[in-house]
Amino acid sequence: MADNPNQQLLDMWKRQVEEGTQTWLRMMGQGPGAAPTMDPQSFWRPFMDQGMAAWSKVMTQGAAPSPDLMAQWKQFLDQWIAAWSRVLEQAMGTDTFAKLMGKQVEGFLNVSGPAKKAAEQQVEASLSGLGIPSRSQVTALARHIAQVEEKIDGLEDKLDRVLRRLNDTPARPERA
Amino acid sequence: MKDELFTMMGELPAMSPELMARMKEEANRNLLRMKHFSEMVMNPREPKVGPTPRQEIYRTNKSRLWRYESRRTIRTPLLFVPNLGISRPYIFDLMPKGSFVEHMTQQGFDFYLVDWGVFGEEDNGLTVEDAVTKILPRLARKALESSGASEMSVLGYCMGAPLSASFVTTHPEFPLKNYINMAGPIDFAHVGLFGKWLAPEVFDVDKYVDTLGSIPAEMVKMGFKLLKPTMDVSTNLNLWWNLWNPEYVSGFNALNKWANEYLPFPGEFFRQWVRDFYQQNKLIKGELVMDGRRVNLREIRCPVLAVGAKEDNIAPPACVKPLVDVVSTRDKEYVELPGGHISLIAGRGASVHCWPKVSSWLAARS
Numbered sequence: 001m002a003d004n005p006n007q008q009l010l011d012m013w014k015r016q017v018e019e020g021t022q023t024w025l026r027m028m029g030q031g032p033g034a035a036p037t038m039d040p041q042s043f044w045r046p047f048m049d050q051g052m053a054a055w056s057k058v059m060t061q062g063a064a065p066s067p068d069l070m071a072q073w074k075q076f077l078d079q080w081i082a083a084w085s086r087v088l089e090q091a092m093g094t095d096t097f098a099k100l101m102g103k104q105v106e107g108f109l110n111v112s113g114p115a116k117k118a119a120e121q122q123v124e125a126s127l128s129g130l131g132i133p134s135r136s137q138v139t140a141l142a143r144h145i146a147q148v149e150e151k152i153d154g155l156e157d158k159l160d161r162v163l164r165r166l167n168d169t170p171a172r173p174e175r176a
Numbered sequence: 177m178k179d180e181l182f183t184m185m186g187e188l189p190a191m192s193p194e195l196m197a198r199m200k201e202e203a204n205r206n207l208l209r210m211k212h213f214s215e216m217v218m219n220p221r222e223p224k225v226g227p228t229p230r231q232e233i234y235r236t237n238k239s240r241l242w243r244y245e246s247r248r249t250i251r252t253p254l255l256f257v258p259n260l261g262i263s264r265p266y267i268f269d270l271m272p273k274g275s276f277v278e279h280m281t282q283q284g285f286d287f288y289l290v291d292w293g294v295f296g297e298e299d300n301g302l303t304v305e306d307a308v309t310k311i312l313p314r315l316a317r318k319a320l321e322s323s324g325a326s327e328m329s330v331l332g333y334c335m336g337a338p339l340s341a342s343f344v345t346t347h348p349e350f351p352l353k354n355y356i357n358m359a360g361p362i363d364f365a366h367v368g369l370f371g372k373w374l375a376p377e378v379f380d381v382d383k384y385v386d387t388l389g390s391i392p393a394e395m396v397k398m399g400f401k402l403l404k405p406t407m408d409v410s411t412n413l414n415l416w417w418n419l420w421n422p423e424y425v426s427g428f429n430a431l432n433k434w435a436n437e438y439l440p441f442p443g444e445f446f447r448q449w450v451r452d453f454y455q456q457n458k459l460i461k462g463e464l465v466m467d468g469r470r471v472n473l474r475e476i477r478c479p480v481l482a483v484g485a486k487e488d489n490i491a492p493p494a495c496v497k498p499l500v501d502v503v504s505t506r507d508k509e510y511v512e513l514p515g516g517h518i519s520l521i522a523g524r525g526a527s528v529h530c531w532p533k534v535s536s537w538l539a540a541r542s
């Protein structure tokens with residue numbers, strides 16, 4: 001089988017994935033010496049072996065793949081994606097990842113905040129010069145309309161309550 | 177030459193008729209896959225969504241109340257409260273024979289849907305408290321008036337569950353008949369990856385809102401995509417595998433349209449949602465105060481059903497179930513059904529597992 005160039009290529013890919021796993025574990029601080037909390041290899045090794053077996057079957061048959069093999073290959077990919085999903089979920093559930101993401105978000109805000117403010121000020125000044133209403137002015141107007149609508153709704157609520165109370169009050173007998 | 181070919185054919189290994197038939201079927205499927213793929217690329221059609229007839233009952237600012245009328249064989253109508261922001265509510269009425277709304281109306285429930293709407297920059301001051309104490313009570317009252325019923329059941333889905341639970345507990349005058357929490361987080365200590373990423377030590381919500389104003393739809397999309405990074409790969413793989421099937425393709429087109437329409441959050445809403453619910457877990461602790469009234473889940477005294485989805489990574493079952501532990505009723509039930517956050521309520525699996533469970537539970541109590 002090793003003489004088959006396709007098989008050699010797949011063997012090489014398999015080795016690369018395993019080496020990649022080791023690098024990933026080292027990056028996540030779970031290499032040799034660290035307390036093991038997860039082992040991604042235990043997830044994907046069975047699926048990779050299954051995939052290898054499916055490919056070997058295709059290679060040795062030397063003919064067009066049968067429907068069975070296609071289904072098997074689909075199943076392999078499903079399991080492989082599910083395994084990756086579990087691995088990523090575990091990695092993203094670590095404190096290290098959460099801190100890393102928090103820093104990324106903060107970095108983004110530090111850069112985008114002042115840039116956004118400067119751009120808005122510049123556009124505002126340009127539009128003001130041309131006598132065209134700016135975004136903030138249109139937004140303020142829309143907010144004002146929403147507030148007016150809210151007040152009308154509030155009045156309607158109060159009116160409803162008053163009407164309900166009036167309806168609930170027993171009518172007094174008319175004086176003769 | 178002719179003879180040689182004939183001889184070669186005779187040397188081929190004998191193939192069973194069954195295998196031949198399957199090979200032929202697979203070849204046909206491949207042709208259909210190519211046909212449907214070229215149609216999707218060359219002549220994409222806008223899928224029709226929201227097929228169930230409805231009427232607008234009330235509108236306030238961006239929010240609307242929709243009524244889906246039924247034969248009304250069930251006396252108590254249902255008010256459905258979904259999430260605010262994130263996504264559009266037509267997922268609950270996606271397509272014929274694939275619609276929760278259609279199922280419920282066919283079962284005889286008058287169905288009222290709260291459509292929060294798409295909030296813009298002008299609504300950045302809207303808080304969770306405003307949604308619970310101003311918008312929701314108004315819509316609920318209008319639903320009650322429109323139905324002419326004396327009582328109403330409420331179903332909260334996703335974020336709609338904590339919002340509607342906060343509403344019903346702070347508005348004891350609302351005649352609540354039954355309460356259903358479907359995939360709604362209640363105990364945010366068990367809310368999964370979002371809980372981890374939004375923890376106060378790593379996420380400064382004040383800085384986030386103060387800088388961005390409102391939370392853009394793109395940001396919301398990024399957060400949800402990150403939650404399941406392999407989702408797009410598996411979705412496309414399944415599409416390729418089922419591309420021969422026209423029913424699957426039309427279902428995919430409708431769902432894909434919905435899945436790519438993310439909605440922004442009003443800034444102040446996001447601030448209160450993250451701080452009070454995710455970071456301080458005030459709802460289950462009984463520390464949440466809305467318009468001067470404490471949200472006490474023990475005040476829910478009607479029959480309660482909580483539905484969790486086994487593979488839900490947005491509201492894992494562990495954060496949905498605690499509702500039944502705190503409410504003050506003996507008639508309460510928790511069920512865990514197959515599927516994820518969306519497939520619990522939309523799709524083929526939902527029509528088999530979730531919809532019949534919800535409608536039968538509710539019908540017995542309405």
